[in-house]
Amino acid sequence: MKAASHLPAALLVPVLLLLAASTSCSPGPEAAPGSAPGTPAHATSAAGPTAAPPPSADPGSTHPPSAGPTDFAWIQLMVPMDEGAVSLLALAERGTADPRLRPWAADLRTALTAELASLRRLRDRMGLPGTDVHKGHDMPGMVTDTDLAQARTAEGAAFDRLLVDGIRDHLRQSEQVSRSESTAGGGDAARERARALVDARREQLAAVAALPAPLAPGAGGAEPGR
Template sequence: MKPAPTRALPLALPLALLLSLALLLGGCSEPSSASGTPTASGSPSLPGATATDTGWIQLVIPMDDQAEQLLALAVDRASAPDLATWAAASSKQHRTELSLLRPLLRRMGLPGTNVHEGHDMPGMVTEADLARGRRLTGPAFDRFVLRQLRDHLSHSRRVSRSAARSAGSGEVRRLAARIADTRADQLKALPGGRGESDQGH
């Protein structure tokens, strides 16, 4: 049965609740690497990793991957030059993050599949969003992209800021802090204004 949409949840949803929802929807549990020992797959462990680390990584990877697809679309189709320029820079930053997140996932002995496929999670650019973006043109496309990406950046920043405080692995905490800082910069630079509205939360 298809999970009920969850995008209507409050923007300031606490990390513990959001990650619990992510773990529940993904059907995943705390990895054996949380004890600092090698996983059953034989991959190296990620010392100190807990279910919080797992939930954050398995949430942020599909969030980044889906958002990057919309950003790439904006590079080619945005009618406003400043949006296309911003999207190109943000797309590159998302790809860099993915290149750092996926090795952590492998070190935890977790599969690279998207455990949230089909889930309408807060801040997640969905396949339906991508399909709609491909149909829109001109200013309507720009407005749609800005709305979807502002939502993505705000949620991604919040969960990453919380993971930077509560994750068990030092590597995860440092990467989460880096991503949270990047999101703050991306929101400030977001064309069309209102990007600063996420500040202070």
């Protein structure tokens, strides 16, 4: 896993758009057979084209929210990022040498598991596939299969450092890309979810900073204005 980058928020928007532009990374909802490119499947019927259901920011709605390429790129990045972080946190019960880390890891794992479920529901409402389009990518803040393999064989203080560094980088990077989505995204539901995630990251990064020394040096969030 690469360390979290510290790009200004203004530069994170083009990064998200570049991810969205890749057909292998961010396909939009499938078009209905016989419809114009980009027309969602729900927008046509046997009787001909019909109006798409109105967008909704209601998490319980069955209608897909209005969304654009930036939203697609953000959600398809956030889901695998959270999946990797949850998997790493799950190893803490066995691997940590410091019992004070266990309750922190357990609480954060619970929070990220709930967050991940919410992100998956939003992805499904957007009509996006459930495949990991970033599989094998070594991206900032992404806990990779290689990272997990190293964590499974590490012991004691070495594991503790892998755990805290990996989770801190995940929290920082996901906060940055979500802050960008909260201002540049096209869908109300996605922007709302991103804002909630940014708020959660403030508390989560503060909890990392409060971990026992020497586990959390420089564990604060992104610099002001980032």
